Amino acid sequence: xxxxxxxxxxxxxKTKVICQGITGQQGTFYTEQVLSSNxxxxxxxxxxxxxxxxxxxxxxxTVEQAIAQTNADASVIFVPPPQAGAAILEAIEAGVALVVxxxxxxxxxxxxxxxxxxxxxxxxxxxxxxxxxxxxxxxxIGIMPQEIFQRGRIAIxxxxxxxxxxxxxxxxxxxxxxxxxxxxxxxxxxxLGFSDCLEMFIQDDETEGVVLIGEIGGREEEDAAxxxxxxxxxxxxxxxxxxxxxPAGRRMxxxxxxxxxxxxxxxxxxxxxxxAGIHIAESPVNIGATMAxxxxxxx
Amino acid sequence: xxxxxxxxxxxxxxxxxxVPAGGVATTxxxxxxxxxxxxxxxxxxxxxxxxxxxxxxxxxxTTEEAGGVRVADSISQVEQIAQAMLQRVLxxxxxxPAGREVHYVYVEQYNAAVQAELFLAMLVDRQTGxxxxxxxxxxxxxxxxxxxxxxVKLPVDIYQGISQPxxxxxxxxxxxxxTEAQTLGQIAHAMYEIFTQKDASLIEINPLAVxxxxxxxxxxxxxxxxxxxxxxxxxxxxxxxxxxLEVGELEAILHGLNYVKLNGNIGCxxxxxxxxxxxxxxxxxxxGEPANFLDVPPVAQVERVRQALQLVLSDPSVDxxxxxxxxxxxxxxxxxxxxxxxxxxxxxIKLPLIVxxxxxxxTFAIRRLRDMGPQVIFAENLADAAEKAVAxxxxxxxxxxxxxxxxxxxxxx
Numbered sequence: 001x002x003x004x005x006x007x008x009x010x011x012x013x014k015t016k017v018i019c020q021g022i023t024g025q026q027g028t029f030y031t032e033q034v035l036s037s038n039x040x041x042x043x044x045x046x047x048x049x050x051x052x053x054x055x056x057x058x059x060x061x062t063v064e065q066a067i068a069q070t071n072a073d074a075s076v077i078f079v080p081p082p083q084a085g086a087a088i089l090e091a092i093e094a095g096v097a098l099v100v101x102x103x104x105x106x107x108x109x110x111x112x113x114x115x116x117x118x119x120x121x122x123x124x125x126x127x128x129x130x131x132x133x134x135x136x137x138x139x140x141i142g143i144m145p146q147e148i149f150q151r152g153r154i155a156i157x158x159x160x161x162x163x164x165x166x167x168x169x170x171x172x173x174x175x176x177x178x179x180x181x182x183x184x185x186x187x188x189x190x191x192l193g194f195s196d197c198l199e200m201f202i203q204d205d206e207t208e209g210v211v212l213i214g215e216i217g218g219r220e221e222e223d224a225a226x227x228x229x230x231x232x233x234x235x236x237x238x239x240x241x242x243x244x245x246x247p248a249g250r251r252m253x254x255x256x257x258x259x260x261x262x263x264x265x266x267x268x269x270x271x272x273x274x275x276a277g278i279h280i281a282e283s284p285v286n287i288g289a290t291m292a293x294x295x296x297x298x299x
Numbered sequence: 300x301x302x303x304x305x306x307x308x309x310x311x312x313x314x315x316x317x318v319p320a321g322g323v324a325t326t327x328x329x330x331x332x333x334x335x336x337x338x339x340x341x342x343x344x345x346x347x348x349x350x351x352x353x354x355x356x357x358x359x360x361t362t363e364e365a366g367g368v369r370v371a372d373s374i375s376q377v378e379q380i381a382q383a384m385l386q387r388v389l390x391x392x393x394x395x396p397a398g399r400e401v402h403y404v405y406v407e408q409y410n411a412a413v414q415a416e417l418f419l420a421m422l423v424d425r426q427t428g429x430x431x432x433x434x435x436x437x438x439x440x441x442x443x444x445x446x447x448x449x450x451v452k453l454p455v456d457i458y459q460g461i462s463q464p465x466x467x468x469x470x471x472x473x474x475x476x477x478t479e480a481q482t483l484g485q486i487a488h489a490m491y492e493i494f495t496q497k498d499a500s501l502i503e504i505n506p507l508a509v510x511x512x513x514x515x516x517x518x519x520x521x522x523x524x525x526x527x528x529x530x531x532x533x534x535x536x537x538x539x540x541x542x543x544l545e546v547g548e549l550e551a552i553l554h555g556l557n558y559v560k561l562n563g564n565i566g567c568x569x570x571x572x573x574x575x576x577x578x579x580x581x582x583x584x585x586x587g588e589p590a591n592f593l594d595v596p597p598v599a600q601v602e603r604v605r606q607a608l609q610l611v612l613s614d615p616s617v618d619x620x621x622x623x624x625x626x627x628x629x630x631x632x633x634x635x636x637x638x639x640x641x642x643x644x645x646x647x648i649k650l651p652l653i654v655x656x657x658x659x660x661x662t663f664a665i666r667r668l669r670d671m672g673p674q675v676i677f678a679e680n681l682a683d684a685a686e687k688a689v690a691x692x693x694x695x696x697x698x699x700x701x702x703x704x705x706x707x708x709x710x711x712x
Contacts, residue, residue, distance in 0.1 A: 029629055075383060104596075106530035108423050108500055112457045115428030131628070143628035145659050160573020162597065165625040165658060166681060173680075186572065188425040215573060218425050242576040245583040246592070283584045284577035285682035 003010040010098060010124070010180070010200070011074065018066045019044040021078035022089045023054050026102070030078065030143055032057050037146055039139045042070040047109045063094040074098040076132065076141050084128065085110025092123045101128035111189035118191065125191025131161040131183035144181065152177010154291060155204065157197040158213035159186045159220065163242060163284070167211050175226075176295070177281070179206040186215060191219025194224035204232045209236045209291055212278070216243035217264050226271035236294045239273045240281040241266050300524045303347040305405045306538050307520035310497070314489040317482075317516045321407030323347065332380035333406045334374045341409035342371045344380040346389050348399040349543045351521075355440065356391030358384070359398050367391065367401070370409055377406055402542050410516055416506030417473065418442045418513075419483075421455070421490045423500065430455040430494065432487055436473050438506040460491045479514040486515065497535075498528030556595060556607050563588025565692045566617035566650075569608055570595050570624040570635075578623045581681055587689035590617045597630040604638035606685075612648065618695035619651045621688035623681065626659035636664035645670055651676055651691035655684035 012231045017034075022044025032055060034041050043066050045126040050061030060066040064074065075096045079087040084103040091099045092114070106128050106176040118125060126133055132142010136149040148165060150172045155220055158164040164183045171178060182197050194212060201207045214221040221241060223271060228237065244266040302310075305323040312318060325554070346353055346367035353367035367389045371377040376447050381404045390398035392443035418438030424431040432453040435442055451472045455461050466487060470480035488501050503521035510516070529535055557572065565582055569575040575594040582589050591614065595607045611620055613618050626632040635656060642648065655678040656664050668675055676682035676691065 026629065033628075081527065105527045107498055107531070108525050109430075109457065109495065109498055109528065112423055114429060116457055145627035148627070148658060158573070160571065160576075161625070162569075162571025162625050163573030163577055165627050166574060166577065169625065169657060169680075189423060189428040213573070215576065223426070240577075242573050242580060245579050245589075246576055283682075284581050285680070285685065292620055 010182075011133055011135055011141060013038060013096075013138045014040070015074050015139045015141075016040050016042045016070060016072040017074045017076060017139075017141055018042060018060075018063070018070060018072040019076050019078065020063065020091065022047060022057070022059060023082070024078055024080070027078035028055065029135070030076070030102075031057070032289060033146070034140060037140055038137060039141070042072050045075075055070045063090045063096065067094050067096065072096070073130045074100070074141055077101040077103060077128075079103060081105045081107070088114045088125065088128070089117055092117050092121050092125075096123055098124050098126070098141070100126045100130070100132045101185075101191075102130065102132060102143055103127075104129035104187075106187065108187075111187065117191055121224055126182060127185040127187075127190060129161075129187045130185030130190070131164055133180065133182045134178075135180045135269055136178055139291055142183065144183070150175075150177040151179075153206065154211055155197075155201040155207040155209075156181040156211045156213070157194060157201070158183050158211075159194075159215045160213060160242060161186075163213050163240075166284060167213055167240075167287050170211040170286075171211065171291060172288075174288040174292040176197040176209075176288070176291060179204060188218065194220050195227040198224060198227055198237075199231070202231065202235060207235065209238065209295055211287060211291060212237060212239040212273075213241060213287075214241040214267050214269055214273075216241065216246055216269070219264060222272045225276040225278065228276040228278060236291070236298065237278045238281055238287065238294060239270075239278050240284055240287050241269045242284065244270075248269070258259070259260055300526055300529065300535065300539060301349040301543070302522045302524065302538055303403060303405075303540060304345060305347055305522050307502075307522040308405075308517070308679070310493060310522060311489075311517055311520055314493050316486050316489045317514070317522065319408040319410050319518070321405055323403050323405050323480070324381060325381040325385070325403055327378045327385065330404055330406050331374055331378040334371070336410055339408045340372075341411070343407045343409050344369050344371055344377055344384065345405045345407065345589055346384045346401040346467050347405055348389055348391075348401060348541070350391055350399055351392040352391035352393045352440075353389065355642055356394070356398075357391050359388040359390055361387075374388050381406070382403075400542065401539070410508055410518060412510040412512070412514075413506075413508040413518075414437075414511045415509040416518075417509060418503075418505045419486065419490075419506070419507045420501070420503040421487075421494050421499075422502070424454070427454065430457050430491075432461065432469065432490070434469070434473055437711035442505055445546070455491060457495070461487055475509075477511055477570050479515060479645040479649060482515040486517075486543075493522070497522075498525045498531055499523060500525040552695075556593060556603070558594075558607075558610060560614075561589050561591050561592060561594040563590045563692075564618040564696070565688050566590045566611040566614060566620040568595060568611050568620070568622045570626075570630055571597055574623060575626060577681070578621065578685070581685035582689060583623070585685055586691045587685070587692055590614055595624075597628060597703065599639045601634055601641065604635055605641050608638055608642045612642070612646075612650070617650065619653065619688050619691035621653045621655070623655045625657045626661060626664075628659070631659045632656040632661045632664035633667065636667045639668060639675075640671060647672070648674055650674065651695070653678055653684055653688045653691060655679075655681060
């Protein structure tokens, strides 16, 4: 066994997961996928269906009941947008340690309420509007296609879902593999941020390099650059920021991708990251190649 | 969803935020009638478009210096200005070169007694995740160049609203007189009510005029509603101005797609906003020009993908099409293949179609597409796909030039 800290602090083989919204179309689809993997799925929540079974798992009316009965420490949320904010709040109140919310298009004010609740709790939230978290071969909470992963030495943190898969695909084809991948989601108000994840990855002994996938809008990439400047690391970080050529001021599918007045543009982000010593993949086609080159130059 | 100034000011009136008297018109005659109804001696006529910078904007096809916000000294001048604005294209720093056609003008009482102009806004600060009140003592056109230190910020509790002590220190930092501070407090409370009751994502008053007598009046009004919360506000659909959408965008909204028309000739269809943006980046870095941004949500069914494809193919400026999908979770590559086959059966696709499929069911999907015809070009990965799409579009451009050349040469013989 490796010494030191592992990001598997967030998830590992022992993590027990419940699913809020397990009986819905998406909840069913993903629970089925997860059941065929190593992830320990122990139950689900659907108000009004407590006491029944779904896909062989016990269903509860509330998160509190589910936690009491199953000892779960994580929850994945597939509840539709109108009720998703309340579902996250319920998980926070029940004291779930890790909540992953996959649901997209949650009203921003519902997330402001969630953010206020998170301040007074020890719950960590990933998402919403995110693919979730995976430590390949140990635990997958969310919707990432497990077949593209290969256990290895690169950690990936990304604001965009499908682009996470692109980074995974490229690190796999360069035979680097992944230690842990976290999709933090692209909504303007969300849980864990780039800096939170970088802090964990830097401490993680299994992670030799970090890929950071950003996007135009917000200041999260700039904050990540500030974090790296203040907390030096020997591990190489490769960043790609999507949307260099997006037309300004237009909505691009993620609320987070709107270029903001006086910042948030791709060039500002790239400059901030570069000046913090982070390696830039200019094009999305060479994320994996850049990491492979940087690692080989060091060894 | 953006609202027009006249719609935002109507909401301001309902919530007690002071605004000048005014009314909206779609014809010059209507503008005249509105001016007659409020006999104030001086009026402002304001073009209603979903973009800022109206006063510094210029109307396309004219040499006149006049912008989208003009003062009138007589009723006949109101009519004249309205006539000059309506159905004309206004280009401002925020519209892009294409500009926006004006379909409404707002006729408003001119506010003479302006002593100071404040900037006041409410939005969600994405760094803290909190509802936030923002202000600057120097508002107006140049507010973006105000230094960060001159911006006053107040986090607002989503449940409690703005507390009195917070408001007092906020007003003090803006150096307001007691009566002004009191009105500012009422306006800030009203903004909180509008924000939370209507699910706004932005409320902005710039400028908030302060008179010598200490009165505050909102001279401009911006409200953006949260698209994700429109399900809670079915009545808001009546406020949507369909004129403000590009061709194709309305159709995309109806089908639940994210579509933005761009100026190039490479049609793009990708799955997920991040991969869609990255597809544009990859094409541009190779010297290609995307014709559109189109993000098919990863929950898509065959029907949605079919509509998305038809949207891309219906654009006459498209010379090659790049389909870039990384299947994962609920999005499977065979869904994409089915849609492609369906569209091709209805109307055979003649354009070069570059297909990059990876992830869930990619091998199976590619096998299904083998019989579709020679126009389908398979790509190994994102790099290969972008190269092939750019090459195909350039070849098409060359072919067009050649046929033009042949025509010119032929006509000489």
